[in-house]
Amino acid sequence: MSAQTPAQMLMVQGCTSDAGKSTVVAALCRWLLRQGLQVAPFKPQNMALNSAVTSDGGEIGRAQAAQAAACRIAPHTDMNPVLLKPNSDVGAQVIIQGHAIGNMDALDYHAYKSTARAAVLESFARLRAQYQAVIVEGAGSPAEINLRANDIANMGFAEAVDCPVIIVADIDRGGVFAHLVGTLALLSESEQARVKGFVINRFRGDIALLQSGLDWLEERTGKPVLGVLPYLHGLQLEAEDGISREVVPVPSAAQPLRVIAPVMPRISNHTDFDALRSHPQVDFRFIGPDQEIPACDLIVLPGSKAVRADLAFLRAQGWEAAIARHLRYGGKLIGICGGFQMLGQTLSDPQGIEGAAGDSAGLGWLAMRTTLLPHKQLRNVAGKLSWCDAAFSGYEIHAGVSEGPALARPVAQIGELNDGALSEDGLVLGTYVHGIFDQPAACDALLAWAGLVAPRSPDLAAQREASIERLADTIADYMDTDKLMAILKHSVEQAA
Template identity: 80%
Template sequence: MNAKTLMVQGCTSDAGKSTVVAAICRWLARKGVRVAPFKPQNMALNSAVTADGGEIGRAQAAQAMACRIAPTTDMNPVLLKPNTDVGAQVIIQGHAIGNMDALDYHAYKATAQAAVLDSFARLCSQYEAVIVEGAGSPAEINLRANDIANMGFAEAVDCPVIIVADIDRGGVFAHLVGTLDLLSTTEQARVKGFVINRFRGDIALLQSGLDWLEERTGKPVLGVLPYLHGLQLEAEDAIARDVVAPTGAGLRLRVIVPVTPRISNHTDFDALRLHPQIDFRFIGPDETIPAADLIVLPGSKAVRADLAFLRLQGWDTAIAKHLRYGGKVIGICGGFQMLGAEIADPDGLEGAPGLACGLGYLEMRTTLASAKQLRNEQGQLCLGGQPSVQGYEIHAGVTTGPALARPAVQLSGGPDGAISDDNQILGTYLHGLFDSPTACDALLAWAGLTEAKSPDIAALRDTSIERLADTIAEFMDTEKLMAIIEGRA
């Protein structure tokens, strides 16, 4: 293995591991280092299709963008996509091998480790540096046996570790000291420093705490990173509820996305959420769908279960009323399947085998099949001007029926989706539908927003990655950081 390696672990989930990895990757890429991201094991319902035709977490795809390289399956060799509270679909090196409950997967970890080490070795042979992201916390005592996500991996490949803590939530010193104390002696030795994330205020008021932390642990604080407002990065999994949406008199279109328990790839809606002309809202459990111009049904990892949840919330009735009053509806992937007459899962791929009645707005039926469709696509929308669109497909369903005779998009692989005869409903398997500004403009015009001026979401994401790299350069001890990466610390 030729590449220098650094592993970024966190005291908690959402401590900032993904963003710190992306920041370091872009900082190194700016310096001309050939660098790649790596996450041994990820649990997320936001995924991406790679250049080599597999599936990985979207966070690693975003980190590959930070490295200015195309994502591959080796960057996230184990992806877990929860489909129940105690089980998940297991994806190894980009391809699903089946569903496992938590206990079965715990026993499977030794087998999964072989794929993890194989992918890591391949990256090390291709790049000068590999920046590794841990998962959750390394101090989860009940998960330490056969660990492949945190210190178990670091010990296996003998790499240095830095630990990130989120000061914005409070308790940062307890988090760091407690995490370190719960590690073994050899694991403590490979921790080379701490990063404190999301700091707001006067650093002078924090200095005494930093001095105490370094004296108490013998580990340096490599940097205190400020809270960066307005970052536009693809979420690893959780929906960002604290994002400030555009406001003002210019808002002209009301868009609603109902959030089901197994919602997937909600990054599809970043371009709408940030649109200066849109009043965008995610609607959660026990919330009523308000009057809107457009309702978008998102993807789902458990379509029949999420459809049942949608009905339990009374959202099916709200959608019917919305359509009666002339509103528009878009369904993406699982949301597209819900719009048909029925959804069959004869093999129990997403739960118990069975059949569910769809919402019945499109004359089509979907049968779930074990062979998952994974591909990057480009083509044209079947709307005015036929603007170019590009995105990706990740689904296990095969949809047939007369509704498909009027497709929503014409892709390089053929027609996809459907538009209803009354022009009120559009469905497609294509994720990333709104990411192209011209395609987003056309879809919003179809929904009633004339003269839309959609943001370039790809440019916004790249600008955010540049801000992260600037933050590393300004607020971290980059000499110590580089010494750790190069094995000189």
């Protein structure tokens, strides 16, 4: 392919959220890489609280960073030019090409979409000029009628760049034929013509029992079923936003470390817990609204996009008293990013960065104060834990600046800088580093601090790589790859 030839392209849309779009895009990216193509992922607009720091110093959805890993390339802000990070039920922080431009409510953002659209098309054009194939992920469903005007996330984007589309449906939810036929019926004629086929995801059972339904679907719609993908258990992939529905495996250790994480309304970057969820020596649980915090060895407070509001929620649930009781009995407590900020004495948001301006009393377990400021810290980091030299790498995404005597007892060194704080009694630890559990050495050290005897942490990066390879195998085994390649080839021929 010459440098002047635009990249082949294909857009993966879904009948619903969590139909498997992100996973199918990652699978296609790795499979195409195996075919010798230079490939990149793209998502025009993402609404997610799981995000990643890119090679060019910006912020994108975490799923696009995982898809970049499937392509074996560094994540870049062009891969997700519009990221919306909800900080209330009606508003979100708007991030354009990696950098926050402010908070908007739904109506304000609707008016802003023409500007966002220009950024989307600019980023996509750059990717098409650099790669041989670009696999695009839609958002939610293209059949959301109330969002059709000025759409940049689904068919509005596909129409603008003349991109072919395949639609994914999750059969595990039930109603797969209604999902696919209904979604197609709600599209315009030109959008229906753009749909080149269907993919049925998360199938369990005998395919022979499904065949009559597949035949009916193809006859009814005139669209081919390009593949029926099996339900793959045990995939270790970073979630786009919602907490994974995958069942956590029962730990194999005789006396596992009991770890819980309270889930607050604006929990962010809960992928921090992936290493604990899959750890054979850890009994990990998320604790949701109206649930009591059970007896455990370690409590981890996650990141948050609205720290003061989530802290108020934590208190309303009665969790503050439960955590205090946990500490009195010698349990350990970790706060990550927003959770770290909650551990201090005060939280101040004088400019209303994450909600209404004001101050909140912190939990008071670390002698520090945090002030939220407009400039967001975005960086990939690597360092060593302060008490054992265990190496880690991760990333920082936060708007807060923390100060106080607690920081004189840092958790980690990152180059010449210190990170985090460890309480004088050694029971409470806080850090700004997301991904602090991901490297085996650091995970071992943190779990040993929390009380686990002889920890043996798995290699999370190797698990994720093996999962991506499994996904690519699934494309090869269960999809009509000849039709898939014909659709990609035709996308370039149309442009010519």
